[in-house]
Amino acid sequence: MDAIILLTLTGLGLAALYFLVASGLSLVFGLADVLNFAHGLFLGVGAYATWWAAGNLPGAGHDGLGFVVAVAFGVAAGALMAVLVELVLIRPLYSRTIEQVLVTVGLSLAGVALLQATWGADARRFPRPEWTRQVTSILGAQVPNGGLLLIIAAVLVLAAILAFLQWTRYGLIIRAGVENREMVTALGIDVRKAFTLVFAIGGAAAALAGALGSVYFGTVSPQQGGSLLIFAFIVVVIGGMGSVVGSAYAAVAVGLLQQFVNYYGTSGLGDICVVALLAAVLLLRPQGIAGKVATA
Amino acid sequence: MTEVKSPELPAASAAVPAELTPGRVSRLRPVLPLVVLAVAVILPYSTLHLPGIFEGALNSPGTLQLLAVCLVFGGLAAGYDLLFGRTGMLSFGHALYFAAGVYGTDILITRAGLPLWQAAPLAIVGGTILAGLIGAVALRTIGIAFAMVTLAFAQVGAILVARDFGGLTGGEEGLPLDVAGLPAALVGVANTVNLYWLALAYLVAVVFVVHRVTASPTGRVLAGVRDDERRVGVLGLDPYRFKLVAFTLAGGLAAAGGVVYCLIVGGASPHITSSELTLSLLVMVVLGGPGTRWGPVLGGILYMYLDHRLVSFGSSDAVSALPAFLSRPLSEPLFVLGTVFILAVYFFPGGLASLAPRLALLRNSLRLGRRRPT
Amino acid sequence: MTEPVLTVEDLSVRIAGLHILQGVSFTVAPTGVTVLLGRNGVGKTTTLRAVVGLTPRGGEVHGRVRMGDQSLLExxxxxxxxxxxxxxxxxxxxxxxxxxxxxxxxxxxxGTTAAYDRVFALFPELDRRSRQRAGSLSGGQQQMLAIGRVLLNDNRLLLVDEPTKGLAPKVVTEVAEVLKRVAESVPVLLVEQNLAVVRRLARDAVVLAAGRVAWTGDAQELLSATALTRSLLGVGSAEGHHHGSGTEPGASASTAGPAREDAR
Structure with a gap:
């Protein structure tokens, strides 16, 4: 019983990480049709910026409020990076989907190499606030606080994104744009401003995943984003591209499946089950759980 | 509204009008590949030193091995272009079929003790079937979703290899090839030259196959799929079947490249299963010129060469003399290649292959410019 | 004569290698409905989309399009x-x-309330169903919404593409009636296959054939010349291959396209 609760909560922690990366990917893809390979880079930038800020930024630190400041700095850096990428690299290639993917591929290669050149290829110890190293006892299971922090953050981000989409003018434009971008412009709206905005949101969420994920794992390395990104892609496809809620469901399914199968089966089998789930979803429901048709 | 050129339709295909190219070159043109091939075949007999370009003499084992790897990747890129440049399919899982060839050969020889002449065909057939099966599922989606799905499947391969299921792959350490099962001519440093020729033969075979397929009626349908899939459907042809044929064939070619690569490097290591390998294939094709006969080959060769040589370039005196914020990134081959790639997407959409006609035009305009005053 | 609200000169559109429009020129009068006619696939929708800048990716557009003194294409x-x-x-x-x-x-x-009042006066149904998802509306209601949302703003010209396509005969009449009222205040360039609707609304007509303008002039004159409509639009020919106009031009809206169902 303890094991099940622990696995459920650590699985949800993993799901939280996937969701933070996938929500932005899904929105960016749903609205702008950009498959963003550089999204993992935003995560890396967030993690390293937090790590740097905790050690160097005045007012920021390794614990307490100082650490919150450091994470805020990391998130801001991720969002800024994402906005720059959109404005400088993606926008000039507006509606040329393949070139946009190619540019993000180049950026992911060059960006990770740059992180590596600056901070070395090896994993570095990440400053962790004291509280996140401890465990909380939930129904008899000893759950790491770092995982709980991820879950709380993901739920808050989900709520914030949904509220934004539901109640603001730009949220309305994004929802409509995911459905039919061309028609949004035909109503006299410059949809490209919304592109920049979804990049910023996605970059911020990914950077948060980078910072909190590093807290959870205790280390930060340049390749961190890349391996997470593949599972985030799977989550986006299963959830239905352009659907934030779909991403949330899919992230939970993928995280739990992976955690349970890896524990009760062979290590690595869970990852394979996830891809099998992807294949099954595609065969039965090409449009994913919710959202745009994947074949469109 | 301006015309938008996609990378699949490079400017290069619009060949330079014959009257613009100097007569001598245009007469040489059909035989030029044969001349290059002849030079490549006899190259291992040369003891030439090219300081700065290669570390040893041309016929030193180190140089020959580097060249062999470059040739294999030239062939792999040409095979990948069958998907990307010729059919417009953006697969992010091509590393899987290459890895199937590498690990298939390695496991069948080292673990199962089969001789090479049995292991190699089995690995190629296995890789081809794998591509057929995965293609059958993945091709239910198109465009970006297809890219994601192929990526996910390839990730399974990477996980299987890294986690060492059944103790077959050697996990993170990789699996050195047991040379006892190999013919003597392919074993030992002194025989690197034979591996070089094998790689050359592979490259020639891929270029030949891709050329034949592209020129065939099937190739024209594939080009139709690339330009506008719906129109192919309107003609009563099923795009799915044609795409599956291309996907399977490209997978088989990649598996064959894996066999050769396994022999050249003498084993398998998990990094060849990574999505980064597929990404670099994509970079090679785009840098070279998608949908052209020689562009992907050149792109593949050049990319692998730079990937190897930039490391020593990065540690050279010229670079380490630069301030740290410049020298450190420059010593990362992927930083340089990634940046070059991004610039290429913006400024040379047709890749290297589009440069030749542009240069020819430039040369001619210069020549005409010079003649006019007289 | 008064200045036209829209001037299209030598408009050519090429999409995926197909020359869909080959030098189309016409004008739209500053009042009333100008209808763009032609057989299926002749480039009517392509024309409207080129004017509003929605030619699909990879398409080439040449020529000049002006609204007043403003050049539109760039x-x-x-x-x-x-x-x-x-x-x-x-x-x-x-x-x-x-x-x-x-x-x-x-x-x-x-977003003035006055604009909403104007739209809701035309389409009371939209007010009643304001909390309903647009996807669950009937085809006719969706069409009302599509027209209504454009009318929230002041327009110098409306481009309306096949508003009665796929609608039940009764709804066709309603839509036509609405467009007639709309056209009293703003000029309309209309693409329409239903000749009964055209007869009811249009003052001027532009007929496209094979990517070029085949005929321009008074819409009612065109419709009353049976031989002309037959040769330009294929109306009344035995093939009856294009939808919605298989009836004689004189047929009333309620009998036009009897086989057509409401989309939802």
């Missing part, structure tokens, strides 16, 4: 629309996942 779609070019696309294209109110809110720019 400008992005959202600027054109903000400049007073209202566009009601083929197949309505309402946002199915959004409510009726949200669909309208998306379109509003200054």
């Amino acid at each position: 400008r992005p779609t959202h600027r054109l629309v903000r400049g007073g070019l209202g566009y009601v696309p083929e197949d309505r294209c309402v946002f199915a996942g959004l409510t009726v109110a949200e669909n309208l809110r998306l379109a509003e720019r200054r």
Whole structure:
């Protein structure tokens, strides 16, 4: 019983990480049709910026409020990076989907190499606030606080994104744009401003995943984003591209499946089950759980 | 509204009008590949030193091995272009079929003790079937979703290899090839030259196959799929079947490249299963010129060469003399290649292959410019 | 004569290697309905989309299009629309996942209540169903929404593409009636296959054939010349291959296209 609760909560922690990366990917893809390979880079930038800020930024630190400041700095850096990428690299290639993917591929290669050149290829110890190293006892299971922090953050981000989409003018434009971008412009709206905005949101969420994920794992390395990104892609496809809620469901399914199968089966089998789930979803429901048709 | 050129339709295909190219070159043109091939075949007999370009003499084992790897990747890129440049399919899982060839050969020889002449065909057939099966599922989606799905499947391969299921792959350490099962001519440093020729033969075979397929009626349908899939459907042809044929064939070619690569490097290591390998294939094709006969080959060769040589370039005196914020990134081959790639997407959409006609035009305009005053 | 509101000169559009329009020139009068006619696939929708800057990716557009003294072709779609070019696309294209109110809110720019009153006066149904998802509306209601959201703003010209396509005969009459009222205040360039609707609304007609303008002039004159309509539009020919206009031009809206069902 303890094991099940622990696995459920650590699985949800993993799901939280996937969701933070996938929500932005899904929105960016749903609205702008950009498959963003550089999204993992935003995560890396967030993690390293937090790590740097905790050690160097005045007012920021390794614990307490100082650490919150450091994470805020990391998130801001991720969002800024994402906005720059959109404005400088993606926008000039507006509606040329393949070139946009190619540019993000180049950026992911060059960006990770740059992180590596600056901070070395090896994993570095990440400053962790004291509280996140401890465990909380939930129904008899000893759950790491770092995982709980991820879950709380993901739920808050989900709520914030949904509220934004539901109640603001730009949220309305994004929802409509995911459905039919061309028609949004035909109503006299410059949809490209919304592109920049979804990049910023996605970059911020990914950077948060980078910072909190590093807290959870205790280390930060340049390749961190890349391996997470593949599972985030799977989550986006299963959830239905352009659907934030779909991403949330899919992230939970993928995280739990992976955690349970890896524990009760062979290590690595869970990852394979996830891809099998992807294949099954595609065969039965090409449009994913919710959202745009994947074949469109 | 301006015309938008996609990378699949490079400017290069619009060949330079014959009257613009100097007569001598245009007469040489059909035989030029044969001349290059002849030079490549006899190259291992040369003891030439090219300081700065290669570390040893041309016929030193180190140089020959580097060249062999470059040739294999030239062939792999040409095979990948069958998907990307010729059919417009953006697969992010091509590393899987290459890895199937590498690990298939390695496991069948080292673990199962089969001789090479049995292991190699089995690995190629296995890789081809794998591509057929995965293609059958993945091709239910198109465009970006297809890219994601192929990526996910390839990730399974990477996980299987890294986690060492059944103790077959050697996990993170990789699996050195047991040379006892190999013919003597392919074993030992002194025989690197034979591996070089094998790689050359592979490259020639891929270029030949891709050329034949592209020129065939099937190739024209594939080009139709690339330009506008719906129109192919309107003609009563099923795009799915044609795409599956291309996907399977490209997978088989990649598996064959894996066999050769396994022999050249003498084993398998998990990094060849990574999505980064597929990404670099994509970079090679785009840098070279998608949908052209020689562009992907050149792109593949050049990319692998730079990937190897930039490391020593990065540690050279010229670079380490630069301030740290410049020298450190420059010593990362992927930083340089990634940046070059991004610039290429913006400024040379047709890749290297589009440069030749542009240069020819430039040369001619210069020549005409010079003649006019007289 | 008064200045035309829209001048199209030598418009050529090439998409995926096909020369869909080959030098089309016509003008739209500053009042009333100008109808763009022609057989299926002749380039009517392509013309409207080129004017509003929505030619698909990879398409080439040449020529000149002016609204007043403004040149349209180089400008992005959202600027054109903000400049007073209202566009009601083929197949309505309402946002199915959004409510009726949200669909309208998306379109509003200054959002005066007066504009809403005007729209709701024309389409009381939209007011009643404002919280309903647009995807669950009937085809006719969706068409009302597609027209209504464009009318929230002041327009100098409306482009309306096949507003009666796929609608039940009774709804066709309603839509035609609405367009007639709309056209009293703003000029309309209409693509329409239903000749009964055309007869009811149109003052001027432009007929396209094989990517070129085949005929321009008075719409009623065109419709009363049976031989002319037959040769230009294929109306009344035994093939009856293009939808919605298989009946004689004189047929009334209620009998036009009897086989057609409401989309929802």
